[in-house]
Amino acid sequence: MRLHRLDITAFGPFGGTQKVDFDELSAAGLFLLHGPTGAGKTSVLDAVCYALYGAVPGARQSGQGQTLRSDHAAPLTRTEIRLELTVAERRLEITRQPPWERPKKRGTGTTTDKAQTWLREYDAAAAAWKDLSRSHQEIGEEITQLLGMSREQFCQVVLLPQGDFARFLRADAEARGKLLGRLFDTHRFAEVEKRLAERRRAAETEVRDGDAALLADAHRMQQAAGDSASLPDLAPGDPGLADSVLTWAAVARSTARERLTIVHCGLTAAETARAAAERALGDVRETARLQRRFAEARQRAALLEERAEAYQEALARMERSRKAEAVAPALDLREIAETEHRRADEEEARARARLPQSYADAGAAGLAAAARRATEELGGLESARRAERRLAELVAERVDLDREERADEVVLDDAEGWLAAWEETRAALQERIDFAQQAATRAEQLAVQREPARTRLAAARQRDRLTEETETARARVLASRETALKAHEHWLDLKEQRLRGIAAELAAGLVDGEPCAVCGATDHPAPARKVAGHVDRETEERALAAYRDADEERAEDERRLAALRETLAAATAEAGDAPTARLAEQAEELERLYGAAREGAARLHAAQEELRRAEDERERRTAAQQQAALRAAARVSRRDTLDGERATLEEELSRARGGAGSVAERFAHLEERAALLTEAADTARTAEDAAQRLKAADARLADAAFRAGFDTPQAAAAALLDASAHRELQRRLDAWQQEEAAVRAVLAEADTAVAAQRPPADLQGAERATEAAARRLQEAVSAQDAAARRCTELDRLSVRATASAHRLAPLREEYDRVARLASLAAGTSADNERKMRLESYVLAARLEQVAAAATVRLQRMSSGRYTLVHSDGRSGRGRSGLGLHVVDAWTGRERDTATLSGGETFFASLALALGLADVVTEEAGGVRLDTLFIDEGFGSLDDQTLDEVLDVLDSLRERDRSVGIVSHVADLRRRIHAQLEVVKSRTGSAVRQRGVG
Numbered sequence: 001m002r003l004h005r006l007d008i009t010a011f012g013p014f015g016g017t018q019k020v021d022f023d024e025l026s027a028a029g030l031f032l033l034h035g036p037t038g039a040g041k042t043s044v045l046d047a048v049c050y051a052l053y054g055a056v057p058g059a060r061q062s063g064q065g066q067t068l069r070s071d072h073a074a075p076l077t078r079t080e081i082r083l084e085l086t087v088a089e090r091r092l093e094i095t096r097q098p099p100w101e102r103p104k105k106r107g108t109g110t111t112t113d114k115a116q117t118w119l120r121e122y123d124a125a126a127a128a129w130k131d132l133s134r135s136h137q138e139i140g141e142e143i144t145q146l147l148g149m150s151r152e153q154f155c156q157v158v159l160l161p162q163g164d165f166a167r168f169l170r171a172d173a174e175a176r177g178k179l180l181g182r183l184f185d186t187h188r189f190a191e192v193e194k195r196l197a198e199r200r201r202a203a204e205t206e207v208r209d210g211d212a213a214l215l216a217d218a219h220r221m222q223q224a225a226g227d228s229a230s231l232p233d234l235a236p237g238d239p240g241l242a243d244s245v246l247t248w249a250a251v252a253r254s255t256a257r258e259r260l261t262i263v264h265c266g267l268t269a270a271e272t273a274r275a276a277a278e279r280a281l282g283d284v285r286e287t288a289r290l291q292r293r294f295a296e297a298r299q300r301a302a303l304l305e306e307r308a309e310a311y312q313e314a315l316a317r318m319e320r321s322r323k324a325e326a327v328a329p330a331l332d333l334r335e336i337a338e339t340e341h342r343r344a345d346e347e348e349a350r351a352r353a354r355l356p357q358s359y360a361d362a363g364a365a366g367l368a369a370a371a372r373r374a375t376e377e378l379g380g381l382e383s384a385r386r387a388e389r390r391l392a393e394l395v396a397e398r399v400d401l402d403r404e405e406r407a408d409e410v411v412l413d414d415a416e417g418w419l420a421a422w423e424e425t426r427a428a429l430q431e432r433i434d435f436a437q438q439a440a441t442r443a444e445q446l447a448v449q450r451e452p453a454r455t456r457l458a459a460a461r462q463r464d465r466l467t468e469e470t471e472t473a474r475a476r477v478l479a480s481r482e483t484a485l486k487a488h489e490h491w492l493d494l495k496e497q498r499l500r501g502i503a504a505e506l507a508a509g510l511v512d513g514e515p516c517a518v519c520g521a522t523d524h525p526a527p528a529r530k531v532a533g534h535v536d537r538e539t540e541e542r543a544l545a546a547y548r549d550a551d552e553e554r555a556e557d558e559r560r561l562a563a564l565r566e567t568l569a570a571a572t573a574e575a576g577d578a579p580t581a582r583l584a585e586q587a588e589e590l591e592r593l594y595g596a597a598r599e600g601a602a603r604l605h606a607a608q609e610e611l612r613r614a615e616d617e618r619e620r621r622t623a624a625q626q627q628a629a630l631r632a633a634a635r636v637s638r639r640d641t642l643d644g645e646r647a648t649l650e651e652e653l654s655r656a657r658g659g660a661g662s663v664a665e666r667f668a669h670l671e672e673r674a675a676l677l678t679e680a681a682d683t684a685r686t687a688e689d690a691a692q693r694l695k696a697a698d699a700r701l702a703d704a705a706f707r708a709g710f711d712t713p714q715a716a717a718a719a720l721l722d723a724s725a726h727r728e729l730q731r732r733l734d735a736w737q738q739e740e741a742a743v744r745a746v747l748a749e750a751d752t753a754v755a756a757q758r759p760p761a762d763l764q765g766a767e768r769a770t771e772a773a774a775r776r777l778q779e780a781v782s783a784q785d786a787a788a789r790r791c792t793e794l795d796r797l798s799v800r801a802t803a804s805a806h807r808l809a810p811l812r813e814e815y816d817r818v819a820r821l822a823s824l825a826a827g828t829s830a831d832n833e834r835k836m837r838l839e840s841y842v843l844a845a846r847l848e849q850v851a852a853a854a855t856v857r858l859q860r861m862s863s864g865r866y867t868l869v870h871s872d873g874r875s876g877r878g879r880s881g882l883g884l885h886v887v888d889a890w891t892g893r894e895r896d897t898a899t900l901s902g903g904e905t906f907f908a909s910l911a912l913a914l915g916l917a918d919v920v921t922e923e924a925g926g927v928r929l930d931t932l933f934i935d936e937g938f939g940s941l942d943d944q945t946l947d948e949v950l951d952v953l954d955s956l957r958e959r960d961r962s963v964g965i966v967s968h969v970a971d972l973r974r975r976i977h978a979q980l981e982v983v984k985s986r987t988g989s990a991v992r993q994r995g996v997g
Helices: 022-026 041-053 136-147 151-157 164-170 173-184 187-228 241-306 308-324 328-353 364-379 382-420 422-500 502-507 537-575 580-601 604-656 663-707 713-719 723-747 750-757 763-826 838-861 902-923 943-955 970-975
Strands: 002-011 014-021 030-034 080-087 090-097 100-103 110-113 116-123 128-133 866-871 883-888 893-896 931-935 962-966 979-983 990-994
Touching: 002 022, 002 041, 014 022, 014 990, 022 962, 030 041, 030 970, 041 080, 041 090, 041 136, 041 151, 041 962, 041 979, 090 136, 116 136, 128 136, 173 838, 187 241, 187 763, 187 838, 241 308, 241 723, 241 750, 241 763, 308 713, 308 723, 328 663, 328 713, 364 663, 382 422, 382 604, 422 537, 422 580, 422 604, 663 713, 723 750, 838 866, 838 902, 866 902
Parallel strands: 030 962, 030 979, 931 962
Antiparallel strands: 002 014, 002 080, 080 090, 090 116, 100 110, 116 128, 866 883, 883 893, 979 990
16 A cells, blocks of 8 residues: 555644645655644544544544534635545545535525545546545445455554554553454454353253253142152252152152042942932932823813813804805905995085086986086187287296396496496506505615625624623633643643652662663662652653643633634624614614515505406496397387287187186186086996996895805804904814813823822932932042043153253253353363463464564664563463563563663564554555554654664665654654654644655
């Protein structure tokens, strides 16, 4: 991976756009990135990391987005990072824009724009860039796959951060393991440990659940067995639990089967006794039934003898009814003829009553002749009736013409009055329209003036508010400057006191026989002693931290004050010097005038609509006036025609009326008289026919009664029975005969007669004996059912317990095997002598590789004195595997890395970082890293050691490799010619680049 160009805009301390040409800087192999503290040296590396991964390194990755944006950037300048690099022989360009809050294009306030990302690749054949993707996820996956490293690995391998490897060098095994785990992605081995622990817990749970289920089945079997068996005291996890339960279950089943056999014998005896009692009860019941049957038959025979006379009378009456049935048809015919004759006489009387007295003695033939004469006279009046109806129509049409003439006169009067006022109405409506149009024009003019006035008023109010906030911020800046100055002076005083007593602090670490870190002597005859008021390193560091906090607070207050002043200047430029109250009055007056104009303009549409409706009404009334005139001319001609036709019809009708008031009246009178005469003639003929039929029916009835043996027709009618009386009499006769036959049959039965000779049957005693036998049988059945259920339940539970025991056997074996393996991987097993976890074992192997790679460079930096070695000795809670020691060739002894001095710690941690970079690179797939950065730490080296360290770094330039050193050590500026300087100012930082030339 080689970096070519980096463009930074509104990022971190850089307010504008800064460009870095890495190709020019990398030409010398080594280049220096320097500048004062807080200028933004580390921000350049943050920009590289953000361009590649969309996040900054280390703790700075929290709170991205707005926090990445420079406080010095202009409001409309968007934060952007563009990086051009070559990786895997592909030249790519990555552009990232984090989310930001920008001012709204319209109105006040801000709006949030989403993050944007672009990835382009240079096509050498076409000599042009081509777009690859704009998806955050796709670009992230593409870069991670090409580099072969995660962000954490990249920050450790390419951006060697200040202080991280010094802490790694001195860290304990746990902290060292966390870092190595992130770099080498050994979480899968931790997952193996976790999975084994989970499988052990799951297997243990399954075994315990199986034991609990087996014990539950055993307790159910104990409940089923009752008091015949006692379950031994067992608990889940007891050895031999399954064997104990199965043995006890076998004994319980045997005992239950013995009890079932005993109960079955008692059930057989009870069934035999119950059958004998039921047979005896059946015999007694049959005897009692026959005795009751015989007694009831004797009682029914006595009752039949008492009713014999009534039976004979009923037989005689039935015989007379059969003879009278032969006369019944003649009786019916005579009754029908009499009814018809009576009804015909009544109808004839009613019809004659409606006729004039002159027809009272006329017969049927005379009435029919009179009806024919009246009908002929009706036919002659039909033409006169049509003429009379036409005359009525003419009269009605003449009335309609008169009504229409009056309506047209009203229309004409109304139209003439309305049209006379039309010009005045039109002028008034046009005046309203003109006024509304003028109001709309005023509203448009005022609308243009409103927004500037409102904007200026808002700016004036912001100007007043910011003036107060600026004064407050200025006072806060003065106070924070004073606090920072005091903290700086306090830190310098403590540092000076510590330097005066540094000899005592160094002497506290001297050990007899070991060389002094300052002079190298092994004898320490007069070590310095700490005096009262000695300032230790921790006190100095606390004062330094307090000074840095105060200085950061000062810088933050100054940035806030500058931002307030900038915003105040913008608000003042927009609002001017006019007072806010006057601007508010002007804006309010504009609003009032604008509202009044809008209200007047709103009436324009209504006035236009009203004018349109008035014009439509004018056209409608003019058309109505013309149509009324046309209808008046047509009515004059029609009225003359109607008058002539009416005179002709009246002359014709005067002849046809006769003495009646009208033709219709005379026609109705003749029509009514013809109908009455016809009806009277018909009823007279019907009455004559009915009298003849009644006379014939009387003769036939007398003849039929004589042949049936009755003296008179009235005697035959009295002997007849209706249908219900006949059925009732027949039912009584049939019932008497059936009862008599049934009684004779019962008294003739041999079994009934024999039973009647016996003593009365004791039915209650037999039923009590049967019930007692049934109760004994029921008790025996219940006992057998309970014993059978007990055996069935014990068999079922025994089968389930046996299956559970068989199923538990492999689970228990699996649990034992998984538990041993999980304990071994977790380092808690007795077989794991060093108590080393699986992940620690893998990391120990990686650490051993890192130590070997770091030793190659450490020996050059230390002139062959120091060697890094891996130690698997135990540390902390009995665990081991991640120890790191240094071997001093001068003494030949192995000691902890924490005993190294400050300069030794730097170059040892640098060698460790470079070695770790080589191992991680190899682990990531051998991706070539042509650009490396080393951040700070060179100030603790003497000149000779610095030369050796630079020689080692210079060796990294092999095969066109470049190394960037981030430092503000002045001596490095003389030694390294290719430089990138970061300069800070009140308006934001800037970069200055100097190549080899």
